[in-house]
Amino acid sequence: MKFQVDGRTAYAYTGGKPFDAALPCVVFIHGALNDHSGWTLLARWCAHHGFGVLAVNQPGHGRSDGPPLASVEALADWTLALMSAAGAPQATLVGHSMGTLIALEAAARAPERITRLVLLGAAYPMKVSDALLGTARDAPSTAIDMVNALSISTLASKPSYPGPGMWVHGSNRALMRNQQALSKDLNLFEHDFRLCDAYAGGAAAMAKVSCPTTLITGTRDQMTPPKATKELVAALKAQVVNVASGHHLMAEAPDAVLAGLRVALGR
Numbered sequence: 001m002k003f004q005v006d007g008r009t010a011y012a013y014t015g016g017k018p019f020d021a022a023l024p025c026v027v028f029i030h031g032a033l034n035d036h037s038g039w040t041l042l043a044r045w046c047a048h049h050g051f052g053v054l055a056v057n058q059p060g061h062g063r064s065d066g067p068p069l070a071s072v073e074a075l076a077d078w079t080l081a082l083m084s085a086a087g088a089p090q091a092t093l094v095g096h097s098m099g100t101l102i103a104l105e106a107a108a109r110a111p112e113r114i115t116r117l118v119l120l121g122a123a124y125p126m127k128v129s130d131a132l133l134g135t136a137r138d139a140p141s142t143a144i145d146m147v148n149a150l151s152i153s154t155l156a157s158k159p160s161y162p163g164p165g166m167w168v169h170g171s172n173r174a175l176m177r178n179q180q181a182l183s184k185d186l187n188l189f190e191h192d193f194r195l196c197d198a199y200a201g202g203a204a205a206m207a208k209v210s211c212p213t214t215l216i217t218g219t220r221d222q223m224t225p226p227k228a229t230k231e232l233v234a235a236l237k238a239q240v241v242n243v244a245s246g247h248h249l250m251a252e253a254p255d256a257v258l259a260g261l262r263v264a265l266g267r
Contacts (some may be wrong), residue, residue: 001013001014001019002063003082004085005081005085006078008064008066009065010056010057010059010082010085011056011063012054012055013037013043014052014054015043015053016044016048017053021052021086021088022052023052024051024090024091024092024115025052025083025086025090025092026052026091027056027082027091027092028042028053028054028055029079029096029103030055030056030061030096031099031121033175033176033179033192034175034176034179035061035175035179039055039094040055041254042258042261046261046265054086054091058078059075060188062179066183067186068186071195071198071199072101072195072196076103076106076108077106079093079103079106080106080113090112090113091114092115092116092117093106093116093118094118095118095120096120096121096250097121099120100120100123100126101124103117104117104124104202105199107205107208107209107211108201108204108209109208114211116212116214116265117211118261118264119213119215119216119238120250121216121217121223121247121249122229124202124206126199127197128196128197132146136189137187140187140190141177143189144177144180145173148173148176150247151222152168152246153218153221153252168248206236212239213236215233215238216243216260216264217229218243218244218246218247218252219243220244220245220246221245221249222246223246223247226242241260241263243260244256245257
């Protein structure tokens with residue numbers, strides 16, 4: 001489904017059902033160099049169980065017009081503007097990785113509009129190593145391979161998303177390379193990771209969040225390890241759901257993540 005946000009076209013996947021703004025809304029916010037497709041299982045479950053679903057493509061990612069926005073704060077404002085364009089006065093925000101920072105900032109900017117936060121693969125601060133940033137700048141294809149190796153804790157997840165026989169490593173690498181190619185003149189990989197690295201508003205944002213929060217954490221996550229969530233858990237008084245996976249937990253442990261989301265939505 002397409003919306004007009006700040007004069008540009010924004011795309012959101014609605015889970016296989018027309019978006020109904022009268023239903024409780026769930027907005028899914030993807031991570032760096034990704035798009036709506038990582039949320040397919042979760043988005044479809046929500047759409048078929050009484051929720052209106054918006055799994056967004058951020059500006060400059062996939063089907064949403066560019067340019068990519070310059071900060072987490074700008075993406076938070078864009079997310080709230082997309083909700084308004086869809087006619088959704090309130091929503092649960094579900095973010096992964098970079099998307100958790102966007103969700104957190106949006107909840108701080110408009111606490112009356114966010115009913116729940118669900119943060120997957122979260123950390124604050126979300127600093128990125130100089131080695132990875134340098135590789136992202138100079139050899140993005142190599143950096144994509146590095147991130148995949150760090151994000152997925154097994155070589156062959158069973159069952160793998162979206163079904164048995166899928167190659168999680170290859171599917172995610174292909175998605176990231178496609179996103180990088182579509183960005184043409186901009187190194188989207190470096191751009192997204194620098195946004196994560198630069199975001200410094202997390203502590204102030206956490207103090208303004210008033211809604212129930214759930215963290216779904218991969219116990220083998222090397223990108224945002226469980227120990228990096230302590231500040232978030234304490235400040236947000238968050239419920240924690242642990243999943244046996246790495247950072248790319250929606251693909252590596254789809255059933256467990258869906259179960260965690262159902263717990264979060266039922267709070």
